[in-house]
Amino acid sequence: MNRVSDIDLRLLRVFVVVVESEGFAAAESVLNVSTSTISLHIGNLESRLGIRLCERGRRGFSLTERGKVVFEETKRLLKTIDDFSGIVASTKSLLAGRLVVGMVDALTAHADFPLAEAIREFNKVKNEVEFDLIVGTRQSLERDVLSGQIHAALGPFKRDSDALNVTPLFYEPHDLYCGEGHPLFGATINDVKNVDFTQYATIQRPYHRGFSVEHFDAVREGGAVNSMEGMLTMLLSGGYLGFLPRHFAKPWEQQGKLYAVDRVSMTYVSEHAVITKKGARESIALNPFVAALKKVATLRRREDG
Structure with a gap:
């Protein structure tokens, strides 16, 4: 490809949608064309570029190393x-x-x-x-x-x-929560005053590994999530402690499915x-x-x- 033409731009836009959809099948509804047509477009793009952009087959969809570079540059x-x-x-x-x-x-x-x-x-x-x-x-x-x-x-x-x-x-205020069935569910401030939190598994945020340690002397890691939706799901299981935004937790707290543990000292504001x-x-x-x-x-x- 010596120059980028209108055809190339259309094919590149299809490529971006396929990558962001993580495959041809998932991109069907976005592009409103069949999988076979998408495959044809990607094949044409690979021919015009002279490189293989992705692997597709029984093992699923994945970008080649060159495909990753083309994807970032295309965006x-x-x-x-x-x-x-x-x-x-x-x-x-x-x-x-x-x-x-x-x-x-x-x-x-x-x-x-x-x-x-x-x-x-x-x-x-x-x-x-x-x-x-x-x-x-x-x-x-x-x-x-x-x-x-x-x-x-x-x-x-x-x-x-x-x-x-x-x-x-x-x-945004955040509180420490646990789900229904957790030993600290319903505990008062006096109940948790001298609690050793290392006996309870805490869900961590990989993007802020030191977060819980800032609020406890030590923690026992029980898992990790990279979203508030993931944190909520783990807490609702009743087996873990973790921090959630107060407004996000409120509906489940009102339903009696979440409990804020010691809202006085276990609260922080972001x-x-x-x-x-x-x-x-x-x-x-x-x-x-x-x-x-x-x-x-x-x-x-x-x-x-």
Whole structure:
């Protein structure tokens, strides 16, 4: 492939969907074409590139090493094209292009989570912006913002960063929970005052291995999760302790399926922020979107205060 043509771009977009869907079959519903057609497209792309991008067969779908490189570079290329479309549209005084925004999971039920209202505020101005919303871990979202694969991300990001603009938005209280059937379910503050927590298995977060140790002198690891949904599932089994956002746990707590252990001393608050990359060539829609986030967050803080 000497030059990238329109056909190449269409095939590359199919390739990205297949990889993100983790296979041809799963990509059918997204692309609205048959598996055989998808296979033909990927075969054509491999022929045009002169390399094998992926393995497919009885062992399942997987990228080759070269395929991984092409996938990452394709995402950068398509983002650049989308940003260019937005810049061209801006010359006609119209916001356009694609805006890729990431967020950590289990935030939607938080009363101060500003994203939905900020999008509503953003859309009050006539635009042709396409939003892509991605849910990921804090680490993966930060990495994707730094690499330029996404424009902005919302989550518990730290303020001190030489490479990122970090704008605080809202706070999220977390409590230590256990599920129905756990020995500490229903225990009072006095009951747990001198408890040796090492006798109880605690679910860890791989992206923050020292987290539980910060709240206990020592812990007995009982497993690991990389999402709040995963943590909730493990706690509902009744065999573990773990931290959850208070707003996320509330419905199950009200049903008597979760219990907050010592809400006085086992509570912490995380600060959530929106991050963007410093010095990046921004999507034309990014600044108005971040401004809408800040506006909504500020109004909600005033209402709470």
